[in-house]
Structures are given as structure tokens and as C-alpha cells.
Amino acid sequence: MVFAIVTIATFITMEGITWCTHKFVMHGFGWYLHEDHHQPGYPHIFEKNDAFFVVFAIPSMLLFYFGIRPELNALFFIGLGILFYGIAYFLVHDVLIHRRFKWFDKINNWYFRGLRKAHKIHHKHLGKNDGECFGMLFVPFKYFKEYKK
Template structure:
């Protein structure tokens, strides 16, 4: 069981790199059509075309769950679990904390969470698909976690 837990946690960690690459090269590349509305300020709809990327990541997870219990529980299930755990973290950080699609965690003073939000705001200052920065979700440059110094 320790091995299966390590597989799930390793997958969760690996998903940050996969997400970074997907965000930079797919969402800001050939998938810009689906991601573009996410970079438009004041987009008035509850759902965005960008939400289709949740399905892109959910399908492999569900497929791995299916094959991970046939004929008996195996490592594929735990890879799918790692993807699911990352998806839940992504939803809570990206949609809830950063973009405030739900009014939870509204007044957090946690330095790490504030740094994540700050880095993502820097990412969104670029309205086009080029010249982006801060493509990660849970791992962003340390400079965003430093307290501002006022003179």
C-alpha cells in the first residue's frame, strides 16, 4: 500500500510539470481558441470555453480508474487518483482562490496562497497568447512570496 500511495503522490507532483507544459504550449499555443476567453477581463459567463480543459484532464483519470480496478486493484488506479487529487487542488486554487468563481477563502492571509494569487495575476496581465509568464499553478517563482517592502 505504501507503493500505491507513493504512486499517487508522485503523480500529483508530476502533474504540476504536465500542467505547466500544457498551459504554456497547448493553452497558449494551438489550444488558444479554448483558453482565450479566460484571459479576457470581465468575461460575463459562468462557464468559459477554457473549462473544456477540465475534461481533457478528467478523461485520462477516469480511464485509469477503470483499468486500475480490472481485473484487480493495480497501480493505474493510483495514477488516476493522483490526477484527480491534482484536479481538486487546481479547482480550489485556480477557480476558487485565484479567480473567485466561488466566495470561499476570500480573506486568506496565508503567504503561500497570496503568492500563488499574485503570480497568476501577473500571468493574466498579458491578454494575448504570447509574452506570458508564470504558467505553473502550485509552484511559482519565489519572488511572489516575498512581502513587499515599502520605503
């Protein structure tokens, strides 16, 4: 039970870490890697921005490694929370929002429509400055109002 709480708490914490990383790293000194993600019609399957998946995967893998040595411990479940957030991020951001993969084209849920709208507002700024709405799973409620009935 404790390990489940650790995993869920890590997952939730990752939203805050992702928000801060997006605002201060991706739209800061890491703009070089993130810039192509803000260009409309970027023609490649992969973006430089995809390097951030590796950045977040490395701590998760290290936590798995140290979380089973010498026996299973909380570090493993922190790594698991990061992994679950990474999977959610991929499915929501790359599949549902940006539709890089045409897996769930027919989803018309109020929550996902609100997320897409918030992300669209974020992407209206093509430069690294003046950005808004840096969250991924938790965005301001105003983006859901027109869809929640």
C-alpha cells in the same frame, strides 16, 4: 505504502504536465479555448477554458477503469493522483485565485497570496504570446518574498 507514493508522485508530476500544457497547448494551438480566460470581466459562469477540465478528467477516469481490472493496480492510483491534482487546481485556481466561487474569501495566507500575485502577472498579458508564470502550485519564489515573513 507503494500506492500512496504513486499517488503523491503523480500529483507532483501533474504540476509539470499542467505547466507544459498551459504554455504549449493553451497558449499555443488551444488558445481558442483558453482565450476567454484571459479576458477581464468575462461575464459567463462557464468559460470555454473549462473544457480543459474534461481533457484532464478523461485520462483519470480511464486509469480508474483499467486500475481495477482485473484487480486493483497502480493505474488506479495514478488516476487518483490526477484526480487529487484536479481538485487542488479547482480549489486554488478557480476558488482562491479567480474567486469564481466565494467560498474562501477571508484566506490571507502568504503562500496563497504569492500564487495570486504570480497568476495576476500571468494575466497581465491578454494575448497568447509573451506569457509568463505558467505554473499553478509551484511558482517562482520571487512572488512569495513580500508575503513570507
